[in-house]
Amino acid sequence: MNFIEQLSPIWQEKWKKAGYETAMPIQEQMIPEMLAGNDIVAESPTGTGKTLAYLLPILQRINPEKPAIQAMIIAPSQELSMQIVNVVREWIEGTDITVTQLIGGANMQRQLEKLKKKPSIVVGTPGRLNELVKNKKLKMHEIRMLVLDEGDQLMAREHRNIMKDLIEKTQHGRQLILVSATITEEVELVADRMMQHPTRLKVKAEDMPMQGKVTHSFIKVDEREKTEMLRKISNLENVKALAFVNNLDQLLMKENKLKYRDAKIVALHSEMKKDERKKALDQFRKGEVSVLIATEVAARGLDIDQVTHVIHVDVPQTIEQYQHRSGRTGRAGADGEVLTLLAYADERHYKKFTKELPSKPVQKILHGGRLVEGNSKTISEKGSKR
Incomplete structure (x- = not known):
């Protein structure tokens, strides 16, 4: 030094x-x-x-x-x-x-x-x-x-x-x-x-000191169900998630639906006024809401501590974009999770570039108020065994 x-x-x-x-x-x-x-x-x-x-x-x-x-x-x-x-x-x-x-x-x-x-x-x-x-x-x-x-x-x-x-x-x-x-x-x-x-x-x-363990995972979901899935994730305990959407139109549409349902989610995008953006960031930083949904550009360079999850609402276009967004969690020694909401149309693209990850992404579902490994089939099998 x-x-x-x-x-x-x-x-x-x-x-x-x-x-x-x-x-x-x-x-x-x-x-x-x-x-x-x-x-x-x-x-x-x-x-x-x-x-x-x-x-x-x-x-x-x-x-x-x-x-x-x-x-x-x-x-x-x-x-x-x-x-x-x-x-x-x-x-x-x-x-x-x-x-x-x-x-x-x-x-x-x-x-x-x-x-x-x-x-x-x-x-x-x-x-x-x-x-x-x-x-x-x-x-x-x-x-x-x-x-x-x-x-x-x-x-x-x-x-x-x-x-x-x-x-x-x-x-x-x-x-x-x-x-x-x-x-x-x-x-x-x-x-x-x-x-x-x-x-x-x-x-x-x-090369960074104290890198936490980062899990990569995905939930299979229909494109039209992604907004509802985000709402459910926002109600999970101990979640502080940055969620990324690929374009502004999609983000505005999701923001309107989520506001209507009083979800614990705020949005950040280029069409907001300065004081609106500040209010959204403050609510997220203070833990008043558990998910901040943004476009890549709006979230660029934001330094937010203790992000537990990065959620790719849309599959990123490139591996660099995936890695860049994903780097927001697992910092300063804390563990993190990178969760992709995976629609059928994006499966091939997602599989192609997640091959480069150090560990294979695991499939998850929402079950009993928690994110757990498995798919809906494994849960129904467990139910039938009872």
Whole structure:
């Protein structure tokens, strides 16, 4: 952990006060590379300490006396950018470094007022940043460090052109950092085109300290019964589940049905207002509801502790997507379960990519208020033996 010794006493002190006993693998690898000024492409699972891995070198390299935006962090969702800003605020407390959040759905005028004060760091979402740059309210040329958090999402089709424009408006000598839980071909293209001999770093889930045991399972269910199955799962004891749906239309339909039935479930999606999203997350974090149902994009980068289950309401399109979502459970030494609601039409696709898992998924059913191994046939056999 000798990278800590490379930091100024103030950051060393804050590291100690935060109670960190050991650094995460991505922090050990990334911090020295960033301090050396290198461009970086880093792959590490969700919740493995990526934010601090890029934030500490940014704080170290910022000159608080210079009234200019020196670092920009871009995130694909409002939630993730809010989470990042909260971490930055904790660390800069008592220093002259300042941070401003620039996200869609928030008051533009207030953001412009804050920009006039020349914050040291800005954290934002692509749409709002692009709008401010186009209106000449935000200048990219002073930025020395640019971080793309959840870079694969930022480089997906919906953001790709905006991101290229933003990157191209920065000075040639700036440092470009891209972090993600999965590295896609689009990310590699960015690395090749826009980075100077980037350092590539990779941390796998098994490299992490204290990984819990994760069970992979599935319940066979008709497509039209999935919403009702979710409602039943939300009533099980000791469940704190993140449930993923592949598209927004399906999610909105399920949300309406579940609200009508007073299920212990909240939804998270791009069409919600900022305060609605905050309320949903708070209810889930506090345990007032037991299932948070979301699309991939809406849940990107969310750091939620003690998730007992990840539920694939829809089978993901790729193994990477499956692994990415599934990485939300079994953290910090706790066990977890990855449960897929498997419709007949998706069986072949599911079997194909779960071959790559370390253990074979087990079939489960809901029986007696619990998730148990077996299928409806084995239960009826048990009944007939009585």
